[in-house]
Amino acid sequence: MQTHKAKRVDIIIEAVMEKRLTAALHSAEVTGYTVLPVLAGSGRSGQWTREGEIGRAGGMVNVSCIVRPERVDPLLDAAFAVVERHIGVVSVVDCEVLRAERF
Amino acid sequence: MDGTLAIAANNLTSPIILFFILGVGAAFARSDLSIPEAIAKGLSIYLLFAIGFKGGVSVADHGVDTTLVLSLLAGMVLSFLLPVLAYTLLRGMTRLSVIDAAAVAGHYGSISIVTFVAATSVATSAGFNPEGYMVAVAAVMEAPAILSALWIVARFGKQSADMEDGLIREILLNGSIVLLVGAFVIGWITGDEGMQMIAPFIQGPFQGVLCLFLLDMGLIAGRGLREARSVLTPGLFAFGVIMPLLGASFGLGTGLLLGLSPGGVLLFMTLAASASYIAVPAAMRVALPEANPSVYLTLSLGITFPFNLTLGIPIYLAVATALTGG
Numbered sequence: 001m002q003t004h005k006a007k008r009v010d011i012i013i014e015a016v017m018e019k020r021l022t023a024a025l026h027s028a029e030v031t032g033y034t035v036l037p038v039l040a041g042s043g044r045s046g047q048w049t050r051e052g053e054i055g056r057a058g059g060m061v062n063v064s065c066i067v068r069p070e071r072v073d074p075l076l077d078a079a080f081a082v083v084e085r086h087i088g089v090v091s092v093v094d095c096e097v098l099r100a101e102r103f
Numbered sequence: 104m105d106g107t108l109a110i111a112a113n114n115l116t117s118p119i120i121l122f123f124i125l126g127v128g129a130a131f132a133r134s135d136l137s138i139p140e141a142i143a144k145g146l147s148i149y150l151l152f153a154i155g156f157k158g159g160v161s162v163a164d165h166g167v168d169t170t171l172v173l174s175l176l177a178g179m180v181l182s183f184l185l186p187v188l189a190y191t192l193l194r195g196m197t198r199l200s201v202i203d204a205a206a207v208a209g210h211y212g213s214i215s216i217v218t219f220v221a222a223t224s225v226a227t228s229a230g231f232n233p234e235g236y237m238v239a240v241a242a243v244m245e246a247p248a249i250l251s252a253l254w255i256v257a258r259f260g261k262q263s264a265d266m267e268d269g270l271i272r273e274i275l276l277n278g279s280i281v282l283l284v285g286a287f288v289i290g291w292i293t294g295d296e297g298m299q300m301i302a303p304f305i306q307g308p309f310q311g312v313l314c315l316f317l318l319d320m321g322l323i324a325g326r327g328l329r330e331a332r333s334v335l336t337p338g339l340f341a342f343g344v345i346m347p348l349l350g351a352s353f354g355l356g357t358g359l360l361l362g363l364s365p366g367g368v369l370l371f372m373t374l375a376a377s378a379s380y381i382a383v384p385a386a387m388r389v390a391l392p393e394a395n396p397s398v399y400l401t402l403s404l405g406i407t408f409p410f411n412l413t414l415g416i417p418i419y420l421a422v423a424t425a426l427t428g429g
Contacts, residue, residue: 016388020269085392 004100007072008064011079012038013088015059021082025065028078032103033065043087060088066095068103114225114417122314123412126321131329138319146316147217148282153305153312154220154238155283159290160298161235170361171236174371177357178240181375182247185353186212189346190255197338199398205255206387206394210403211346212248213379214241216279217320218411220313222373225416226366229424233366237374242284244374246274249386256391270389277382320408328405331397335406339398343406347376351419355426365427372419377411378403 013021018035025033038060067075072092083090097103114120129136138146162171189208193199199207219241226233290297328335354375358368380403387394 014388014392016385020389086388087392 001098003096003098004103005069006066006095006097006100006103007069008066008093008095009072009075009079010091010093011063011065011083011088012041012060012090013063013083014086015061017082017086017088018061018063021063021079024078024082025063025075028074030065030067030071030075030078032067033063036062036064038062043089066097066103068100110229110417110420113228114420115413117225117228118310118314119221119224119317120413123317123321123324123409126318126323127325127328127409128321130322130325137322138315143316143319146312146319147279149312150220150309150316151216151279151282152286153309154216154223155286156290156298156301156305158235158238159287159292160294161232161290162239162287163291163294165235170234170363171239174234174236174240174361174363174367175243177361178244178371178374179247181353181357182212182214182244183251184212185350185375186248186251186255188349188353189342190252190259192342192346192349196342197336199339201260202256202391202394203398205252205260206391207342207399207402208255209248209252209387210378210380210383210399211350211407212244212251213246213383214244214374215377215379215403215408215411216241216283216381217316218373218377218408218416219370221317221412222370222416222419224310224313225420226369229366229420231364231366231369233370234363237367237370238283238287240371241374242280242287245277245280245379245382248379249274249383249390252383252387253390270386273389274382274386277385279381317412324404324409327401331401331405334395334397334401339402340406343402344410347378347407347411347415348418351376351415351422355419355422358423359426363427365423368423368427369416369420372423373411373416376407376415376419378407380404380408 011021022033022035025031041060065075076090076092079090126136186205186208189211190204193204193207197204219237223233223237293300351372354372355368357375358371361367361371363371380400384396384400384403387399388396
């Protein structure tokens, strides 16, 4: 099966920032992404869990995008403008996709 | 004094408080008891819908007067001013930074709708009939405190808050406010006729739903306290108890000046005494991401909320009753 090189960018960010992040992705012409719920975790700001959340203040989401390698920098620039001051993790990994024309 | 103790004892042995205590105890005992997230959200939607609708029906019964308008204005002014008092106290009593103190202060100008619902339940049980429009007062007190907190940061901090255009819209159109105000308006429009149509749904199950919701709140408050004990200094703990009493004093003065009923004064005291843990934390995460969320969430949810629920409301009820001759 023919595969094509791509980059997957995972951004774990506070739930209250989700719409701001996805708006920034759209403005960088990244229209394909998936938002996933995140159950629990621990980091520099301490432990947290989705269980027992009464608002969106403490919850996190994972915004995952797969793009062509040349589109990673504009994506990261747009995402970093949103996540810079906030709790979160941004990671980039190499991946392969089957239908390159979709990315 | 005996009356106050009796009210406090009755409150502490009411099902809603006992379920809250059960939740706190289960959390401290590390039980796996939990209310699924979607059910907890459903319970809160039910409570906001019921309390808003009942308030609207009450206004339809009693009509609109100048006291309603003045109460709304007074609520808004209190919400603007209480954060300044809270900030001054915090800077004097604790070592919090300007940003952390401002973020905490914002929570104490805003309100806790669950504390309001519990106080309404206590007032009704004590035979009082609070002004229905206090629901609208609760709604207008949600947001101004957020602006005050951001003003404090701009005035005393070294950096400005991230006050973007969408934030105000998000605060004002917060789902809880939309549902509460929407149900209030619908109750006002439909009046008694509307109430008769849905009374079996919003009156009968109300106390039971409140018990379940407070069980969940107890679990959340207990877990929050257990995990954030390191954050709580004696100064912060003292603030979490003193600030609601000071806020309640301002609520008391306002309620008496407005000539509200004993139940109305109790609710004004409760609103001024309570601290937000839903709308304001979310706004603070966006506008002041450098503020430590474990400080403001632990204080508002772990200290002030249980204090108001167990001791505060009986104290406010006793004071309101004594000073209004209710």
